[in-house]
Amino acid sequence: MARLRGATYADVRVMHMRQRDLTTKNGQVGTLGQSESLGLGIRVIASGAWGFASTDVMTREGVAACAAQAVAIAKASALAKKKDVRLAHEAAYVDSWQSPFVKDPFEIPLETQLKLLLAADEAMRRVKGVTLTETDMQFRKVDTWFASSEGSKIHQRRVVSGCGIVATCFQGDAIQKRSYPNSFGGQHVLGGYELIESLDLLKHAPRVAEEAVALHDATQCPERTGTLILGGSQLGLQIHESIGHPIELDRVLGQEANFAGTSFLTLDQLHHLRYASPIVNVVADARISHGPGLGTFAYDDEGVPAQRIDIIKDGEFCGYLSSRETAHLIGLERSGGTVRTEGWNRLPMIRMTNVSILPGPWTLEHLIADTNEGILMETNRSWSIDDRRYQFQFSTEIAWEIQGGKKTRMLKNPSYSGITTEFWNSCDAICNAGHWLLWGTPNCGKGQPMQTMGTGHGASPARFRNVKIGTAFSDE
Amino acid sequence: MRGAATKRGKAGGEALRDGRELRAIAATVLRLAKQRGVKEAEVHVEEVVDALTRFANNAIHQNVAEHGLTVSIRTLVDGRTARVTTNRVEEDALRAALENSLALAASQPKDPHLLPLPGKQKYRALQRFIPATAKLTAEARARAVKRACELAARRGQIAAGIFESGQSQTVLSNSRGLFAAYRQTQAEFSVTLQQGGAASWAKANAADVRAIDPIALARTASEKAKRAQNPVELDPGRYTVILEPAAVLDLAGFLFYDFAATAVEDKRSCFSGRMGKTLFGKNITITDDVYHPEQLGPPFDGEGLPRQRVVLVDKGVLRNLVYSRRSAKTARTYPTGHGFALPNEYGEAPMNLVIAGGNSSLEEMVRSTERGLLVTRLWYIREVDPYEKIMTGMTRDGLYLVEKGQIGRAARNFRFNQSILEMLGNVELLGTAHRASGEESMEMVVPPMKIRGFQFSEVTKF
Numbered sequence: 035m036a037r038l039r040g041a042t043y044a045d046v047r048v049m050h051m052r053q054r055d056l057t058t059k060n061g062q063v064g065t066l067g068q069s070e071s072l073g074l075g076i077r078v079i080a081s082g083a084w085g086f087a088s089t090d091v092m093t094r095e096g097v098a099a100c101a102a103q104a105v106a107i108a109k110a111s112a113l114a115k116k117k118d119v120r121l122a123h124e125a126a127y128v129d130s131w132q133s134p135f136v137k138d139p140f141e142i143p144l145e146t147q148l149k150l151l152l153a154a155d156e157a158m159r160r161v162k163g164v165t166l167t168e169t170d171m172q173f174r175k176v177d178t179w180f181a182s183s184e185g186s187k188i189h190q191r192r193v194v195s196g197c198g199i200v201a202t203c204f205q206g207d208a209i210q211k212r213s214y215p216n217s218f219g220g221q222h223v224l225g226g227y228e229l230i231e232s233l234d235l236l237k238h239a240p241r242v243a244e245e246a247v248a249l250h251d252a253t254q255c256p257e258r259t260g261t262l263i264l265g266g267s268q269l270g271l272q273i274h275e276s277i278g279h280p281i282e283l284d285r286v287l288g289q290e291a292n293f294a295g296t297s298f299l300t301l302d303q304l305h306h307l308r309y310a311s312p313i314v315n316v317v318a319d320a321r322i323s324h325g326p327g328l329g330t331f332a333y334d335d336e337g338v339p340a341q342r343i344d345i346i347k348d349g350e351f352c353g354y355l356s357s358r359e360t361a362h363l364i365g366l367e368r369s370g371g372t373v374r375t376e377g378w379n380r381l382p383m384i385r386m387t388n389v390s391i392l393p394g395p396w397t398l399e400h401l402i403a404d405t406n407e408g409i410l411m412e413t414n415r416s417w418s419i420d421d422r423r424y425q426f427q428f429s430t431e432i433a434w435e436i437q438g439g440k441k442t443r444m445l446k447n448p449s450y451s452g453i454t455t456e457f458w459n460s461c462d463a464i465c466n467a468g469h470w471l472l473w474g475t476p477n478c479g480k481g482q483p484m485q486t487m488g489t490g491h492g493a494s495p496a497r498f499r500n501v502k503i504g505t506a507f508s509d510e
Numbered sequence: 511m512r513g514a515a516t517k518r519g520k521a522g523g524e525a526l527r528d529g530r531e532l533r534a535i536a537a538t539v540l541r542l543a544k545q546r547g548v549k550e551a552e553v554h555v556e557e558v559v560d561a562l563t564r565f566a567n568n569a570i571h572q573n574v575a576e577h578g579l580t581v582s583i584r585t586l587v588d589g590r591t592a593r594v595t596t597n598r599v600e601e602d603a604l605r606a607a608l609e610n611s612l613a614l615a616a617s618q619p620k621d622p623h624l625l626p627l628p629g630k631q632k633y634r635a636l637q638r639f640i641p642a643t644a645k646l647t648a649e650a651r652a653r654a655v656k657r658a659c660e661l662a663a664r665r666g667q668i669a670a671g672i673f674e675s676g677q678s679q680t681v682l683s684n685s686r687g688l689f690a691a692y693r694q695t696q697a698e699f700s701v702t703l704q705q706g707g708a709a710s711w712a713k714a715n716a717a718d719v720r721a722i723d724p725i726a727l728a729r730t731a732s733e734k735a736k737r738a739q740n741p742v743e744l745d746p747g748r749y750t751v752i753l754e755p756a757a758v759l760d761l762a763g764f765l766f767y768d769f770a771a772t773a774v775e776d777k778r779s780c781f782s783g784r785m786g787k788t789l790f791g792k793n794i795t796i797t798d799d800v801y802h803p804e805q806l807g808p809p810f811d812g813e814g815l816p817r818q819r820v821v822l823v824d825k826g827v828l829r830n831l832v833y834s835r836r837s838a839k840t841a842r843t844y845p846t847g848h849g850f851a852l853p854n855e856y857g858e859a860p861m862n863l864v865i866a867g868g869n870s871s872l873e874e875m876v877r878s879t880e881r882g883l884l885v886t887r888l889w890y891i892r893e894v895d896p897y898e899k900i901m902t903g904m905t906r907d908g909l910y911l912v913e914k915g916q917i918g919r920a921a922r923n924f925r926f927n928q929s930i931l932e933m934l935g936n937v938e939l940l941g942t943a944h945r946a947s948g949e950e951s952m953e954m955v956v957p958p959m960k961i962r963g964f965q966f967s968e969v970t971k972f
Binding site: 057058059060062063064065066067068069070071072073083084085086087088089090091103104106107108110111113114115116143144145148152165166168202204207208209287288289290291292293295298379380381383415416417418419420421422424425427429447449451453482483502505506507508 | 656
């Protein structure tokens, strides 16, 4: 229909999205909801420019009207274009793929899911001093049917599961909290209910609550420049903010200048910038062989097969996240396959897939034993970075002092800050595959209208030298 | 009911459905519930038509439109409640959603604190649907964008931004006779002008697109970008700052959930244990007022209760919180009409904050400053300490040194770690309050502020 109206290229995504959300708070059910949404988005190139329209009117007339609107919008775009859109070549594919899972979370009785959350909630509330307990589970099942005017017809089904618990303690003039397995919603993977069962919430709930209370009596994290060891989930977020975002080619090219920002990784830095120390290797890998991450799929939302791209090799910056439109600008013949959409009513755009640091040789025990004086920080509490991704500051829920190769006293209100490349060049040890986990970040925002996307970040604990520690709470 | 899509095909200006269609969907759900023997059911029908033209490098690179409708059904049976949302409106789909809601509700323990649905309410009429905004086409947006890009190109600059226009309507109804309906339009223009390694920015948001002047905004951003060249690196430390409205909004806006009675009850608000205390300067008064002429949003909350104007902070003293029906009952007071749709664990929040202004102009603030910094906007603001309300973030798109009453050279962007509680106790001058639009907080009515002792902790490379 779009071609008939003058489009030189068209693709369509029909998406059926189902979601279940459960939360508890202080022993009571909080949110209990389920939703589904079915619709389609049509993306076209007409008069050399992009147009996109979406609809949930799934009749022949509704779809025809949507296609016509997409073409009309493209023609309006052409009023303010500089040159025609050009797409990198991609073969046409006819395929169907389903992400692997053992237990369909939508088939697990709600009673079972709520019972587990309420039991974890109760286990945290039993700890004296805890003032707020929260738990959550979230499940998504998304079917996408992609078709393009170039002949691709691809169906994918992705099942995502997530879960987390949080204990908060308000005491005196401070609020402290601890989360498991991660903060801001917990851990999320491309998988089924087996994730929830593997987390053993009931075992961790009392510890999480005890630590939230104990933090009040802990020593304030000192302000100094020194050695820092980051836990895996915090390193995952560090990768997300200071590597994952700056390598997005649309950002590099100025397409996000008004909102998400630009990037210090200008095109002249490719294959020239010493991004990190030589032990650091980072990849963007969307293939299932990398693991069941939130950035794992068989094809991206332009119909390009999942790939592994080297981002940092032996410390050298060597790759961007690209699309069919941007690939040729960095001399690639083919897109890196990183274009994704939040839903049927959103335009697909360059997003992180699984941007992961590859494991090193250390065990965490050996790494701590090898550290004479340092601070080990775990579980993110806040994150912020400038709009070109140079200067960052993170704080975590908890830290431990390391003295003479031993993990000693607990520290509260830990934070650290730095300049991206200086920080990554100070990395001198990375823990091994036994400590490596593909963390899910379910809440990455980008684009206008805003799109929330899940990204994956494989990481194991790592050590950094000469890091500025404690500035967030400095009074100077 | 859903076949009326033939008005599409032109690039924009697409119409919402006749409100009677949404009313009919709501009535169908309540009829199905009654037939099923469900005594308490609530239905929320929402329709959104939105279009957004995005530009960068002096050209349009993304241009999108969406039209969607959702039906959200909540049932209450025997002290249990759950919500199911769908965008299918055929009777069979609505019946299935109703059944799902009942099944979800039945799967949980009884909630002894669950309240019955509210009955019929009265609402103050609000006219926030502007036909000129609703009719704006993709061509009209593209022409405005083209003019902004041409202005940039003439000045050797690069423009990026958005021009968005949209409309929405909502119907909320329940089996106890409550019926609420509302519709509004909204337009937004945001522009960044880049020159060399520097940039600046301007943005406006309103129900009426005619209140937005894209070229004037582009001109402002252009002039500030020119002034932002070759920034000087200053030492971190405490500075007097003049925050433009977007910077005030994006920082002070982070207080909004702290005013929720549920947050205080949960002891996660910075106002826990501080009710009735003087927390800010005497020049700070904060209300929540959906009826303010520059605000947007419906006159009812997620349960259908009428929103009330609430004075939260009066001359620096924390006087009131906002309440849903449930938190009001716990606190033995009256709901203020700020509840979120149930079930949820967050309770309520003020969504239409107004910080009272003063009578100083931005120019007067600059003239009265011996040494300070003028801040265009802030970026990536996150909470570092929830009780002292210390926030971190960066300055962005135009930070200028003010010396001896004059705006001087641009400065490299700073990271701040600043308590909002302390900040609102250090406000020296306030300008006139208007609707402001940033990127971190929802739109509010706020004034520009001159503040002493604002803490910058580190500097970045640009």
